[in-house]
Amino acid sequence: MEKKVILEEKQIAGKLREMAEQIINNNGSLEDLVLVGIRTGGAFLATRLRNVIREKKGFDVPLGILDITLYRDDWTRIGPAPSVGKTKLPFSIDDKAIVLVDDVIFTGRTVRAAMDALMDFGRPKKIELAILVDRGDGHRELPITANYSGGIWETAPGQTINVYLKEAGFPDHVAIEQKKAA
Numbered sequence: 001m002e003k004k005v006i007l008e009e010k011q012i013a014g015k016l017r018e019m020a021e022q023i024i025n026n027n028g029s030l031e032d033l034v035l036v037g038i039r040t041g042g043a044f045l046a047t048r049l050r051n052v053i054r055e056k057k058g059f060d061v062p063l064g065i066l067d068i069t070l071y072r073d074d075w076t077r078i079g080p081a082p083s084v085g086k087t088k089l090p091f092s093i094d095d096k097a098i099v100l101v102d103d104v105i106f107t108g109r110t111v112r113a114a115m116d117a118l119m120d121f122g123r124p125k126k127i128e129l130a131i132l133v134d135r136g137d138g139h140r141e142l143p144i145t146a147n148y149s150g151g152i153w154e155t156a157p158g159q160t161i162n163v164y165l166k167e168a169g170f171p172d173h174v175a176i177e178q179k180k181a182a
Contacts, residue, residue, distance in 0.1 A: 002178045006153055006161075009172035012132070015150030016045065019130055020052035022148050027097055030057060032125065034096045036064040038114050039085045041103030044167040045132055049101060064089040066100075071113035093122040099148070103163040105131045108142035133161050133174055 007015065027033050030053070037046030043065040050063050067085035100114055111129060118124065130148040135155050137145070155161060159178045164170035 002180055004176045005173050006176055007133075007150070007174035012150070012172050012174065015132060016048050017052055019132075019148040019150060020049050020056065023049070023099055023128075023130065024053060024057060026128075026147070027099075030059050030061060032095065032097050033099065034062040034064060034091060034093065035099050035101060036066050036089070036093075036114075036118065038100065038102040038110065039065055039067045039087075040168065041163050041165065042066075042101045044165050045103055045130075046099075046101035047167075049099075049130065062091045064091065064093075066114055066117055068110065068113040068117050071117045087117070089121055093118060093124045095123070095125045098124045098127045099130050100127055101130045103131070103165075104133045104135060104161050105129075105144070105146055105149075106135045106139050106161075108140050108144035111144045112142050132163060135161055 024030070035046045035050055037043030046063055050061050053059065053061050065088045067087045069085065098118065100111065102110060105111060115127060118127065128147040129144070131146040132150040134146055134149045134152040136152050138154060153161060153176065155176060159176055161174065161176050163174050164172065166172055
């Protein structure tokens with residue numbers, strides 16, 4: 001596997017600080033703001049964004065975790081018994097400004113599934129999207145764009161971008177990876 005690290009721990013932390021600042025500036029009062037992370041990488045990043053917002057504003061933004069497994073348009077291809085995680089939304093999303101958080105945006109299908117899932121829980125005032133890594137519009141299959149992004153890295157066919165986080169047992173880093181030619 002060929003691997004090129006594009007973000008290291010300090011850079012990830014810096015990107016999250018920048019994104020948190022933009023979220024604060026774009027949402028005025030934080031009273032109606034909630035963060036919802038897409039399980040699993042998005043949930044870890046949403047927690048980190050919440051911590052940065054708490055440090056900057058002294059306010060605990062409500063935090064939820066969304067499992068989208070059964071909302072995916074390819075869930076039947078995952079296998080005969082897809083692993084479904086738990087959704088935790090310990091608050092009403094009605095009339096809330098939701099910042100949906102994920103680690104990577106590629107085709108946009110994961111975000112579409114997440115928005116479908118959210119609508120089953122209520123009617124938010126608005127939904128914004130915060131993504132650590134955007135793989136660029138060239139791969140997008142749906143008209144979905146992040147409101148907050150740590151950066152855009154265009155990738156070639158056969159390449160993937162993986163976000164490795166300490167919460168999942170890895171040193172924090174983001175890498176573009178490609179299988180070595182045989």
